[in-house]
Amino acid sequence: MKIRTIIIEDEFNAREEMEFLLNETNEVEVLQKCANALEGIKAINALHPDVIFLDIQLPVINGFEMLSMVEKSVMPRVVFVTAYDEYAIKAFEADAIDYLLKPVEKDRLQKTILKIKNEIDNNKTQNLEIPLLRRIPSVGNHKIKLIDVDMIDFVHSNETGIFFLCGDKKCFTDLTLKALEERTTLFRCHKQYLINLDKIDEIIFEDNSVGKIKTKSNHIIPVSRHYLKELKEKLGF
């Protein structure tokens, strides 16, 4: 079975070249090519690749930041690809399967493929140490805004998508609720909600051991039984 992979690289020719080289090995299936981090996250969430070839210098959200937006359960193995040796790569060197310098040499890529196959055969999963996400990308008419996590009141997931409330603005995001729960300080209080603990005004307890949170911005958010106990512990009572 071929290695299922995604290429995330903002330069068209560099993407083509990477795909060409990977196809040449006959060991890899390129599922998709992505031009930026958001496309990358979507593709990872949808396709669950074995490995991604990730350029570090991506527009708006760089490669490292992108990884901190991916939820743990779908986190693929990562091969960093960059044009120029930078100190930042070193930090990830131990955790990443490999990193490649552009232009990529055939023989060098072959070694990388061997490493990947080895890890897949031994059923090893990638365990990157990824810092907490500080800013959440929000997509709106042709623009990406990066919103500070501290500014967000709560995140809600419903049939229209995943959005968060920041002041009185409603912003949609491509990140999953799970990823946001794992990678930020936001707290899961309901199947469909994450809450920023700093924005809680009061907690209202109801009979059947469920509750409601009133935010400082006067929004009411449900707290399910499952999470109420943990919420109490978190807040220290």
Added chain:
Amino acid sequence: MEILLNLLKEMAVFLVIAYIFSKTPVFKLLLTKDFLFTDYLMLYVFFASMAIIGTYFGIPVHDAIANNRVIGAAIAGLIGGPVLGFSVGLTAGIHRYFLGGFTALACGLSTTLEGLLAGAVHAYFVKKGKYERVFDPDIAFFTTFVAEVMQMVIILIIAKPNRDAVELVRVIALPMIASNSLGTALIMSLFRDQRYHYDRIGSSYSQQALRVARRIIGELNKGLNSESAKKIAKIILEETNVSAVGITDRENVLAFEGVGNDHHKAGVEIASYTTRKAIENNEIVFIDGITKRYHCPISPECKLQSVLIAPIRIKDEVIGTIKLYEQKNKFFFKINEALGEGIADLVANQLLAVRYEYQKNLLTKAELNLIQAQINPHFLFNAINTIIAVSRKNADKARDLLMHLSNYFRKNLKRNEDLSTLKEELEHVNSYLEIEKVRFQDHLSIISEIDESLLNIKIPTFTLQPLVENAIKHGISKLIDEGKIEIRIFRNNGHIQIDIEDNGGAFTEESTKSGLGIQIVDKRIKNLVGNEYGVKIKSLPESKTVASVILPSGGIN
């Protein structure tokens, strides 16, 4: 007649005193007209003593004294003004009063008034802005003449018995009026000449210093070495007329010009112990040839007898000395000390300016290298990677790109000239952009609007590159959508303006690294043509950023 002769004799003594006075440092007080309180005090003591001595030198006549007292008071008043004149007059007057005699009061009073009168003359000329006139012997003569006539009148009015007073005035009026008016005039004339003499020395020395200053400008562009030292030594020798000039650094004699150059040679170690001491102690050494003699350490036959050694100091550090020599029989003015020190300072200042200029240049060069170095690695590897990809499908296109890359780097490496034409700059930038366009494809669009008539103006090399590169980083790295770069070059309000606009806006904080490149470009332009030119950045959040380079209408020459 006998009285007149005697008075003239006494007056001659006064002239001698005045002459000696004019040779003392106190006399230098008279070179200015703005006296300090202590100056007044010294002048008061001197002139009051002179007036009192005048009384003692006087010749007893009919129970009174024919005297030269008025000279001290009159000169004090003329030179120092009403207050000094009055004080001296009063002092000498009180002294006279206590000597007694039937004219005691009249004489005491009149001396005071005479001092005051001379002071009034002083005040009159100062008011008319003609202070110099108080040194005019004619004025002195006339003032004293009037003063003495006034004294005679006072004696006639006040001294009793009146008959004796008339008799006295008849005897002393003529000798006193004549001898004292003449005496004051002579002493004034002496003072005036002495002042003139000092003035001339002073001004000829400052003129010398100025001429030296003018001529050494530019000679030190390459620092103080044997070549520049030789030129400067020659200039000093020609302009100051000293017998010889030597210039040393801390260790060696760099140049020696003038008398004694047969054995005082340039290029050898400093032989003189005095010079070494001057360098070590950072002090001026003056061997005047009178109280102390200069002994040439090299040859006993040396004709040089006096020397002034002035250290050249840069920020308290002695970097060498300038030495002025005189031979035997040639008087070495004390004022040379100031001249020597002035020249040493002049040389030091020139060196400091040259050093500063050099360091500034060095800094800009280093900064320039920094921007050049900054672009290389990322761009190079990405460009090569792109060309490899392109070569698989379109060999011609790949070849074109390699040409652009080679052109770009060749221009980068060759750029040690300070200025380039706008055309050259654009070619450089164009090679860069051609590669970037292929790298980013539909992600990058570039629009240029260039006033072709400006292509030959000169601008600092490497002005456009950092700005364009920054705009691309901005447009590409801050946007998921297409990045747009616009380059506009046009005339605006008598300036030349180069706008480089990107649509990146300011989503996040500026990267400081790219900011540095722009700062350097800005600084270089300001250094070359002044602070009204340079780079201005305007940023509209979330829509665009414009970097405008403002240059003089003719570019930079």
